[in-house]
Amino acid sequence: GENVEQHPSTLSVQEGDSAVIKCTYSDSASNYFPWYKQELGKRPQLIIDIRSNVGEKKDQRIAVTLNKTAKHFSLHITETQPEDSAVYFCAPGGGFKTIFGAGTRLFVKA
């Protein structure tokens, strides 16, 4: 079955620094690559996604890059702020079922 791994599992940065989270997957048929953010006590919400026909997408301080050959994609957050503290999940797919990575807990220290 699909194998999805996220690294690191925990990331602590100073406010204003950049954060990068990497997601690797095994299913070469995957063609949709989203990132979700889950704040404490809230539901996961999509923050950015990319499809396999592009290599990078940016939305203000967040960006996603895709390397389909190596089967990984990454979330980049620049100029981090305390409100970026949350758990981030990748969920590569495009098939009938959606499997999530184990999550990365990001702490942004003020």
Next chain:
Amino acid sequence: EADIYQTPRYLVIGTGKKITLECSQTMGHDKMYWYQQDPGMELHLIHYSYGVNSTEKGDLSSESTVSRIRTEHFPLTLESARPSHTSQYLCASSEVRGSPLHFGNGTRLTVT
């Protein structure tokens, strides 16, 4: 407002009880999912559906069942609750394959 709704928000029940967790969406989405998640931890897929009268088991072994008689409704039933079922259950929907998932607020279940 188009959204996905779960009830109840919190539930505390005794061992052996039968319960149904409700999930409804008003977005007209064909695909629906149930995930089990301990707070802030990994999301485990337990059931999914790609349309009316279609249901599939996910990767996490579960003693629950689901039904999909109407597009908007995807209830989850536990025939006999056990303390090991204590967790948060998240329902989600998506428009088509390869599109974003929209999550409900979850049901936090405690089995005593």
